[in-house]
Amino acid sequence: xxxxxxxxxxxxxxxxLIDEVPETNVRSIVADVFQPHTWYAGSGSxxxxxxxxxxxxxxxxxxxxxxxxxxxxxxxxxxxxAVVTALSDGGSKLHISLDAGxxxxxxxxxxxxxxxxxxxxxxxxxxxVLMASxxxxxxxAWEPGATPVQVLVTQEEQAKGFYSVxxxxxxxxxxxxxxxxxxxxxxxxxxxxxAPRTFRSIGLVGEDIRVLEVQRDGPxxxxxxxxxxxxxxxxGKGCFRWELRGSAGSPDGWVPFAGNWKAGSxxxxxxxxxxxxxxxxxxxxxxxxxxxxxxxxxxxGVNSGLPxxxxxxxxxxxxxxxxxxxxxxxxxxxxxxxxxxxxxxxVRFEPASRKEFPETVTLPDTWLFTSGEHDIQVVSEDEAx
Numbered sequence: 001x002x003x004x005x006x007x008x009x010x011x012x013x014x015x016x017l018i019d020e021v022p023e024t025n026v027r028s029i030v031a032d033v034f035q036p037h038t039w040y041a042g043s044g045s046x047x048x049x050x051x052x053x054x055x056x057x058x059x060x061x062x063x064x065x066x067x068x069x070x071x072x073x074x075x076x077x078x079x080x081x082a083v084v085t086a087l088s089d090g091g092s093k094l095h096i097s098l099d100a101g102x103x104x105x106x107x108x109x110x111x112x113x114x115x116x117x118x119x120x121x122x123x124x125x126x127x128x129v130l131m132a133s134x135x136x137x138x139x140x141a142w143e144p145g146a147t148p149v150q151v152l153v154t155q156e157e158q159a160k161g162f163y164s165v166x167x168x169x170x171x172x173x174x175x176x177x178x179x180x181x182x183x184x185x186x187x188x189x190x191x192x193x194x195a196p197r198t199f200r201s202i203g204l205v206g207e208d209i210r211v212l213e214v215q216r217d218g219p220x221x222x223x224x225x226x227x228x229x230x231x232x233x234x235x236g237k238g239c240f241r242w243e244l245r246g247s248a249g250s251p252d253g254w255v256p257f258a259g260n261w262k263a264g265s266x267x268x269x270x271x272x273x274x275x276x277x278x279x280x281x282x283x284x285x286x287x288x289x290x291x292x293x294x295x296x297x298x299x300x301g302v303n304s305g306l307p308x309x310x311x312x313x314x315x316x317x318x319x320x321x322x323x324x325x326x327x328x329x330x331x332x333x334x335x336x337x338x339x340x341x342x343x344x345x346x347v348r349f350e351p352a353s354r355k356e357f358p359e360t361v362t363l364p365d366t367w368l369f370t371s372g373e374h375d376i377q378v379v380s381e382d383e384a385x
Contacts, residue, residue, distance in 0.1 A: 009381070016361045019372065021057045021353040022048040026334030028071040031325040034078040035100055039323070039332060041339055041353075042068030047083055049101050053328055054341045054352035056362035060101030066093060074120040074127060076169075080142075082129055084115045094118070094129065096142060109140060111148060117164045121175060123193060130194060132162035132179060139194070152196040153179065153188055160185065166212040167194075168221050168244055176244055178223050180209040187212070187225055191247040203254050204240060213269040214244070215276065225254075226266030226278060235262040238297060239269070239278065241290065257288060259296030268321035270331065277322045277331055277346055282309070284316035285333050287346045305349035307337045 002011040022043035032038035039050045040060070047061035047068060066085035069092075074080035083095040092115035096105045117132040127142040130151075136159050138148040154160060161182035168176045177194035180187055186205035192198040204225060211226040221244040229236035238261035243250040257276075263283020270277045276288045284300040300306055300316070307317040322333045331342040332352060341352035363369060 014358070016357045016359075017372075018056075018355055018357075018361055020046065020048075020059055021338070021355050022046075022334070023338040023353045023355065025067075025336055026339055026353075027067075027069055027320045029321050029323045029332055029334040029339065030071050030073055031323050031328075031330075031332070032073050032100065033075050034073075037328060038100065039325075040071045040073070040081060040101065041332075041334055042071045042083065043338075044068065045085070047071065047101060051364055052362055053325070053330055054332055054339060056357075057339075057353060058363060058367065061095065061097070061104055063093070063095060069115070070118055072118050072120060074122075076120070076122050077127055080120065080127060082118050082120065084118050084131075086114065090114055092133075094131070094140065096129075109148060111138075116162065119165045119167045119177075121167050121177070121193065130165050130167070130177065132165040134161040134182065135159050137162055137165065137179060137194075151194060153199045155197070162188075163210045164212040166214055166223070168214040168216075168223070170221060170244070170246065171219050174246055176246070178212050178214075180212050180225065184208055187223075187242075189223075189244075202242060202249070207237070207240070211266060211268055213271070215241075215271045224269050224276065226269055228265040229281065232264070232282075234264060236264045236266065236281075237261065239266055239276070239288075257290060257295060257297070259294065260299070261286070261297045263297075263299070267319065268323075270322045270324040272324040272326055272329070272331060272345060275345055277324060279319035279322040279333060279335075280316075281318050282315040285319055285322050285331070285342075285346055285349070300346070300349075304347065305351075306333070306340055307335070 022041040026043050028042040037053045041048045045063050048057040049060035050057045070084040072082045079100045081097040085093045091112045093110045095108045113135045115131045115133045119130045121128045129140045131138040137151045140148045162179045164180040175193040177190045188199040189202045190198040208228040209225045210228045215222045223242040225240045227237045238258035240254045264281030268279035274289045278286045284306040286297045288297050309317040319333050319335045324331045333340045338353035340349040342349045
């Protein structure tokens with residue numbers, strides 16, 4: 001377009017700038033299991049979506065005066081996305097999209113308590129959102145007029161708080177629900193889809209478990225639990241693993257994976273091939289191959305591309321969450337300085353939330369560009385020579 005202007009002989013250093021990307025305070029990031037190359041990242045009060053593996057982002061949801069804490073996709077129903085936001089009064093709001101973030105359902109449910117985590121399940125063909133909160137486990141059936149209902153986990157402590165909730169479906173269709181209890185109360189497991197009074201304690205009492213995730217290895221499933229450290233100088237304990245076998249216990253119990261872990265708290269877990277990836281407080285994104293004898297965590301190199309907060313002490317900026325897409329072979333990590341992407345199984349990362357592009361800017365097929373201000377420096381032929 002520039003070169004078609006009469007009298008223009010060349011155009012140099014052309015840059016295309018966009019207004020918004022998930023460049024700060026990314027607390028949650030997740031890959032869409034149904035839509036290829038699709039990712040969601042919560043940054044402040046805006047949910048961003050990428051349709052090209054993080055090459056470009058567009059706002060897919062705006063929630064003014066709220067802060068996005070969790071983004072989760074339904075693994076059985078295409079297009080269903082849940083976003084949990086924190087409110088200034090200490091409560092939370094649950095936003096639901098049925099079409100991958102194109103539109104959002106009206107009348108988002110609001111709670112007076114803080115929701116730490118959510119997970120999708122299906123019961124009697126009804127989508128259900130399970131919510132781990134400081135005052136217990138709640139569920140919301142996604143139908144008109146539904147309100148959150150508390151699920152009784154233990155008879156003794158009906159208002160026990162939970163940090164994390166995760167769901168696993170085995171090859172026979174049986175659903176297991178796991179919870180990470182607050183107050184160092186360990187992990188609870190229901191092998192009956194999270195029905196009331198079906199949870200049992202499966203250990204790790206005395207450990208500060210903040211994150212749970214499920215790894216699937218063919219017909220086998222493993223529950224991973226990430227621990228929080230006691231302070232800045234506490235190296236942390238890494239993670240534990242429990243094999244899910246329905247109502248039966250894990251044959252090996254909780255298997256610890258703490259070798260070479262010096263990263264403080266574990267804030268997120270993801271899986272790609274044999275590797276387990278952990279988002280950490282000050283160790284960046286660590287990786288582990290638990291199939292190897294004497295498996296130990298591999299810390300990223302100082303030149304890995306992840307942002308450093310203290311180069312002198314080799315401390316990385318905190319990574320809030322990590323996600324992986326096995327089909328694309330990608331790992332994406334989110335933190336205070338935006339999104340970072342790895343294409344080589346977590347060895348090197350590159351920024352994936354740029355605002356400036358030298359060649360192209362991408363948008364979804366049904367979107368249109370809106371031109372902003374142009375900054376053009378005109379140089380005469382005499383000046384150029």
